């Protein structure tokens with residue numbers, strides 16, 4: 666049966682299977698074909714694309730993705746939804762439903778097993794809000810062979826992903842995401858298109874995965890430690906926060922000299938630095954520690 670993905674029908678499916686939605690799993694289901702279509706179009710899928718969907722719910726987005734992509738593999742944590750998805754898609758041969766936790770599933774293995782025959786790979790999801798940051802981190806850090814990710818997330822988090830240096834939303838998550846990807850906003854989504862309505866506003870963002878990271882860094886682990894330290898105390902100068910949070914084993918004057926030698930004013934605040942400046946800072950710290 667073709668679904669219309671309107672609220673009444675979503676409730677009907679849930680009633681039929683005796684499912685009450687769990688807030689703890691971020692279960693706010695999309696019930697608007699226009700929004701679903703916007704998400705799918707943003708991913709630039711073709712008939713040779715593979716899609717990993719996280720949290721298919723009762724399959725609203727899954728169905729639209731499968732109409733354009735070669736194959737969709739959808740990972741759903743809630744076992745109660747698996748029979749719903751299997752029933753809905755029993756006649757659709759390019760959708761595979763996996764019961765599992767997207768934070769734990771071995772995604773490299775999943776790609777090996779399911780996506781040998783695709784020309785581009787995408788992650789598309791209306792993400793459960795409680796795992797947004799850990800999931801984005803896992804997907805990017807894993808260096809999966811992705812072309813892009815199109816994600817519906819909480820508006821506040823979306824604003825952080827695309828934020829520029831010196832703005833209130835710019836933080837370590839912005840730097841992390843912008844290191845691996847080029848993020849852009851796709852759409853604001855009003856809460857009334859979900860069943861049930863979430864308390865927060867939502868946005869769709871697209872992360873175009875970079876072939877190489879945005880900047881070259883001498884040591885990635887140190888780079889991200891420098892970034893986290895720099896944002897650790899937002900109202901303090903870079904000098905104070907780096908001395909307190911990362912370089913307490915050397916004198917303040919030495920920290921000051923290091924920052925200056927990276928071409929940065931030690932009195933600036935950490936949240937004004939761009940990725941190139943964080944990379945330069947990492948280099949001087951790394952070099953001085955390894956002399």
Ligand SMILES: C[S@@+](CC[C@H](N)C(=O)[O-])C[C@H]1O[C@@H](n2cnc3c(N)ncnc32)[C@H](O)[C@@H]1O
Nearest residue numbers: 693694695720721722741742743766767791793
């Ligand atoms: C916001 S709903 C989206 C549902 C559907 N894609 C839609 O757009 O209507 C999030 C879905 O993710 C599932 N989920 C929550 N945590 C998960 C996890 N760790 N791994 C996989 N799925 C998860 C929930 O059960 C729910 O079905």
